[in-house]
Amino acid sequence: MIPASFDYRRAASADEAIALLTENGDDAKLLAGGHSLLPLMKLRLARPSVLIDISRLADLSYIRADGDQIAIGALTRHHDVEVSELLAREVPLLPAAAGQVGDPQIRHRGTIGGSLAHGDPASDLPAVVLALGGSMVVRGPGGERSIPATEFFAGFMETALAADEVLTEIRVPRLEGAGWSFQKFNRRAHDWAIVGVAAVRRGAGSGANGGGAGVALVNMASTPVRATAVEEALAGGASATEAAAHAADGLDPPSDINATPEFRRHLAQVLVRRALEEAGA
Amino acid sequence: MKVAMTINGTSQQHEIEPRVLLVQFIREVAGLTGTNVGCDTTSCGTCTVLLDGESVKSCTILAVQADGAQITTIEGLAEPGTLHPMQEAFRENHALQCGFCTPGMVLAAVSLLQENAHPSEQEVRSALEGNLCRCTGYHNIVKAILAAADAAEVPA
Numbered sequence A: 001m002i003p004a005s006f007d008y009r010r011a012a013s014a015d016e017a018i019a020l021l022t023e024n025g026d027d028a029k030l031l032a033g034g035h036s037l038l039p040l041m042k043l044r045l046a047r048p049s050v051l052i053d054i055s056r057l058a059d060l061s062y063i064r065a066d067g068d069q070i071a072i073g074a075l076t077r078h079h080d081v082e083v084s085e086l087l088a089r090e091v092p093l094l095p096a097a098a099g100q101v102g103d104p105q106i107r108h109r110g111t112i113g114g115s116l117a118h119g120d121p122a123s124d125l126p127a128v129v130l131a132l133g134g135s136m137v138v139r140g141p142g143g144e145r146s147i148p149a150t151e152f153f154a155g156f157m158e159t160a161l162a163a164d165e166v167l168t169e170i171r172v173p174r175l176e177g178a179g180w181s182f183q184k185f186n187r188r189a190h191d192w193a194i195v196g197v198a199a200v201r202r203g204a205g206s207g208a209n210g211g212g213a214g215v216a217l218v219n220m221a222s223t224p225v226r227a228t229a230v231e232e233a234l235a236g237g238a239s240a241t242e243a244a245a246h247a248a249d250g251l252d253p254p255s256d257i258n259a260t261p262e263f264r265r266h267l268a269q270v271l272v273r274r275a276l277e278e279a280g281a
Numbered sequence B: 001m002k003v004a005m006t007i008n009g010t011s012q013q014h015e016i017e018p019r020v021l022l023v024q025f026i027r028e029v030a031g032l033t034g035t036n037v038g039c040d041t042t043s044c045g046t047c048t049v050l051l052d053g054e055s056v057k058s059c060t061i062l063a064v065q066a067d068g069a070q071i072t073t074i075e076g077l078a079e080p081g082t083l084h085p086m087q088e089a090f091r092e093n094h095a096l097q098c099g100f101c102t103p104g105m106v107l108a109a110v111s112l113l114q115e116n117a118h119p120s121e122q123e124v125r126s127a128l129e130g131n132l133c134r135c136t137g138y139h140n141i142v143k144a145i146l147a148a149a150d151a152a153e154v155p156a
């Protein structure tokens, strides 16, 4: 299978990519690692007429500390996140989850920015960035803006990114010793999660990045989603088991070959309980 | 458009359409058919090659994305007539039956040992998540990779 024909443009900078997006409108797509976009193009589920290759923008591939946050360039590959010593020390949840994305070959190519911009509710990293309370830095013709993760995922495979904007950076707060857990349930090696959970539990009010719990779910809605009912129950003093009972509250999980909505609700409750127990009080 | 890359030390420069996949470039343009296509959907790993030293699935990369890169396929792992230590370990440990998955398995294993010279059995098994074998049951493949890692410990 080969994709339908397209014009190939290689951007030498983020600004050139933005100019090419502006010039080509809705028919253009950015190409990062290509591990979500090329499979869709091979199946003709996506047919961009212009492909703008940003995978060589080395200045958007970095992981660095910036105050109480860690900044990650959008073109940073899953493998680089997985083996980052800075992240292992400061935000270990992120490399733990990145190391479970697909398989080593996929992690050598796929990027964190591509994962977030794709907005697939079955992807692991959007839930992680949601649970952490991270944000996206995006750049367009009018300049740069920052979008909190809670406002980034707009609909099924839809994000707050405008058609002429490039995601340049992902920012996540340091964990400062807070408990965390990533739970991924699947049946086949290298597969997407049937349900997944990312959880962070900070001691009340501790540290610059605030207190409270962040819990987010993979594949439980049409977007990556925060388990707000669980977070509220915890804030109200509920135990892990009590809070986990609310894991699927208000959610309408998808039905597919792997699981019915009921099974997904059950999995969410079990996995949230495990995640909260692992993340500690 | 013109695309140039080095495959197994030989420069390959060709005029191609941007939609040509790396695996097609390797098999159909460069004529190196050691790299197999199993699933064509990023699942089976038979199309694994090394791109600048790292394992990748060549069915899910455009050839233009590899412009300027160094590619190693199974043909280029060792001098003709000789075997790379990983190939030798596969042979010794009966790690193949039909052999269809083998080029991808060997290259995935070489990439693994470059990142983790002494993996545990569990680490080897996890690192093969993206490579499917319909014949062997994986056991001897894992044994071969562990043996190759052990052998590399002995100074030459």
Ligand SMILES: Cc1cc2nc3c(=O)[nH]c(=O)nc-3n(C[C@H](O)[C@H](O)[C@H](O)COP(=O)(O)OP(=O)(O)OC[C@H]3O[C@@H](n4cnc5c(N)ncnc54)[C@H](O)[C@@H]3O)c2cc1C
Binding pocket: A029, A030, A031, A032, A033, A034, A035, A036, A037, A038, A039, A074, A075, A100, A101, A102, A103, A106, A109, A110, A111, A112, A113, A114, A115, A117, A118, A122, A123, A124, A125, A161, A165, A166, A167, A168, A190, A191, A192, A193, B041, B042, B043
């Ligand atoms: C077999 C297989 C298994 C997988 N398993 C998992 C899994 O278990 N968990 C998981 O989370 N993911 C999984 N993935 C997806 C993988 O993580 C992808 O790498 C990732 O989702 C997309 O990143 P990419 O860099 O490849 O993006 P691309 O495919 O290049 O792009 C994806 C989309 O995002 C847009 N985009 C990319 N970068 C930017 C940017 N900087 N700014 C704006 N828009 C941008 C593109 O235009 C495109 O629409 C799997 C993929 C495959 C093929």
Ligand code: FES
Binding pocket: B036, B037, B038, B039, B040, B041, B042, B043, B044, B045, B046, B047, B048, B057, B058, B059, B060
């Ligand atoms: S042919 Fe590329 S992964 Fe199967």
Ligand code: FES
Binding pocket: B095, B096, B097, B098, B099, B100, B101, B102, B132, B133, B134, B135, B136
């Ligand atoms: S030896 Fe036949 S598929 Fe692996």
